[in-house]
Amino acid sequence: MTPQAIKVACSNCNLRELCMPMGLSGTDMGKLDELVTTRRRIPRGSPLFSSGDRFNALYAIRTGFFKTCVTTEDGRDQVTGFQMAGEIMGLDGIVGDRHTCDAVALEDAEVCELPYGRIEDLSREVPALQSHVHKIMSREIVREHGVMLLLGSMRAEERLSAFLLNLVQRLHTRGFSQSELVLRMTREEIGSYLGLKLETVSRTFSKFADDGIVEVKHRHVRILDIEALRNIVHAPACR
Amino acid sequence: MTPQAIKVACSNCNLRELCMPMGLSGTDMGKLDELVTTRRRIPRGSPLFSSGDRFNALYAIRTGFFKTCVTTEDGRDQVTGFQMAGEIMGLDGIVGDRHTCDAVALEDAEVCELPYGRIEDLSREVPALQSHVHKIMSREIVREHGVMLLLGSMRAEERLSAFLLNLVQRLHTRGFSQSELVLRMTREEIGSYLGLKLETVSRTFSKFADDGIVEVKHRHVRILDIEALRNIVHAPACR
């Protein structure tokens, strides 16, 4: 397992998804090292990029936690996602040469900057990278379909259940507990993401706690009955 | 039984500007003609592809009108978009090798089949195509952000206004009237897309008609006061 030791370390790295497509030759792997130029530290509360910023790179999260949100001139605001280690941000900027949403660190974070020009160049040389980039974008499209389903057809309890299950599942993938999590975002941000008011989020947490499904202490959540959450989301439709 | 092998050439297609990159050399344009292998006719009500189908091509709409929708086991259903001539469908299938949504023709339609393998191969040779594919996917991501904003933060009248404005704008781009349109979808499908019940859609249409903003005769809509629709969407936020 000695040579794999490095690989194992990489598999914990945020860049794994982009840098480690399956079945790479050593040569190709070497080429991918050119992808990352800089790492950037983003203190909590600061934007990595903002709507209107010129687009020139994608970002892979190494550590930390982000939200992305779109804002309109008339003051409407929508959190479009929460991103954690290993996930890619900035895809929105490709189409128009400018970012169309804000990415804000919800805790101190570190990201790898992947200049877009290099991604394009390299993915012409390395088909596995090309394929990987496509998959990342497709995955984001499919994820957003899921959010549309949530926003378009679920009620408050279902939305919050789906949200918690999704978060804890992604955290579990990264080696964290399956039943305990610390929310990095406020009730208002959760509400914005779920299309609910912060009071409704708070009330729904309280209801889940009353029902013995979760234990909630501000931002610390312990899931006591994950099956109950699943049942709430996948409730046999009324009719 | 063989799908008639019409000689299809993007270089001659009048939708070229909608689905193909601009400013190509003659050589590159010639290469792109290899992209489209077949055209397929899809009768109204039939699926072009369904969730679970193996993914192997993207589809460019030549004529007709589609909806895409995701469905869950528990019978939930969400229309994720309506697509018209020049738009690309099937991006959801890239990530998992299978489609994750249904694409259904809402009127008799014709699509160009773009085998995904060829897209990958060709976009390694033709950077303009590579860039174009990325932009198409990014555009879809940005579009979905807009839908999330709509579903997460707008009320019924705002949603329907935004929907009508979006439709009429896209139709106008394709040479249709700026003020008149024929809805190809039912109230229920509109409702699913907008996260509303069909009755609410119907009522909101009636309200707009009462207010002299539109004229609605079943699926025929005439916009009488487009500014009013814009004001409804971009209303100075209540607080």
Added chain:
DNA sequence: CGACACCTTGAAGAGGTTCAAGAAATGTGG
């Protein structure tokens, strides 16, 4: 032309929002 899908409208009800107040955490400066 008749059956069926689609649309409209009304009335009652539910779920979520709004407004308001207070409590708990977090951050700041002395």
Added chain:
DNA sequence: CCACATTTCTTGAACCTCTTCAAGGTGTCG
């Protein structure tokens, strides 16, 4: 390290928007 200011969270009560249920009307297609 503590007091204070600020942000965040919780909870209650009234209200409102949208949904649900129901019935009847309209258009469309075989």
